[in-house]
Amino acid sequence: MAVHEPEARQSYLVFACGSSWYAVPAESAAEVVTFPELTRVPGSPAHLLGVFAHRGEVIPVVDMGLLVAGVSQSSRRAVLVRLPRGTLGLTASTVAGVSPVTGALEPLGSAGVQVHLKGPAKSGPRDVAVIDPEGLFDHLSQGA
Numbered sequence: 001m002a003v004h005e006p007e008a009r010q011s012y013l014v015f016a017c018g019s020s021w022y023a024v025p026a027e028s029a030a031e032v033v034t035f036p037e038l039t040r041v042p043g044s045p046a047h048l049l050g051v052f053a054h055r056g057e058v059i060p061v062v063d064m065g066l067l068v069a070g071v072s073q074s075s076r077r078a079v080l081v082r083l084p085r086g087t088l089g090l091t092a093s094t095v096a097g098v099s100p101v102t103g104a105l106e107p108l109g110s111a112g113v114q115v116h117l118k119g120p121a122k123s124g125p126r127d128v129a130v131i132d133p134e135g136l137f138d139h140l141s142q143g144a
Helices: 064-069 112-116 133-141
Strands: 011-017 020-025 029-034 048-054 057-062 077-083 086-091 094-100 102-107 117-123 126-131
Touching: 011 064, 011 086, 011 126, 020 064, 020 117, 048 086, 057 077, 064 086, 064 112, 077 133, 086 133, 094 117, 102 112, 112 117, 112 133
Parallel strands: 020 126, 057 086
Antiparallel strands: 011 020, 011 094, 029 077, 048 057, 077 086, 102 117, 117 126
């Protein structure tokens, strides 16, 4: 008799930047921090708010509202997304916590940052865009 394992469900850290909700795989979300005054990076795109030092690492902070929708969302908090190549801080106005996400995880667009946002997806009653952390890191590393 075959033993059926329960379907693996990935958990996500769900957070908002302004009125838009996002989710990142929980294993990539290192922590949520209130960041200090940032150091601007000369010549950087507007969505890169600057960098700060945290536990011996220089962390760039990306304004998710400006990156995705072109509207800056004032926030002093960030979700730190840790990847093998480095850590990114993604601005967050609200953090809902860790929960499962359901839905189709297809790219929400064919160009730009939308390629690295997946959906349509839901976390409870919220519509969320699931962030592909590796893809977003690559996108931002190309100076986008």
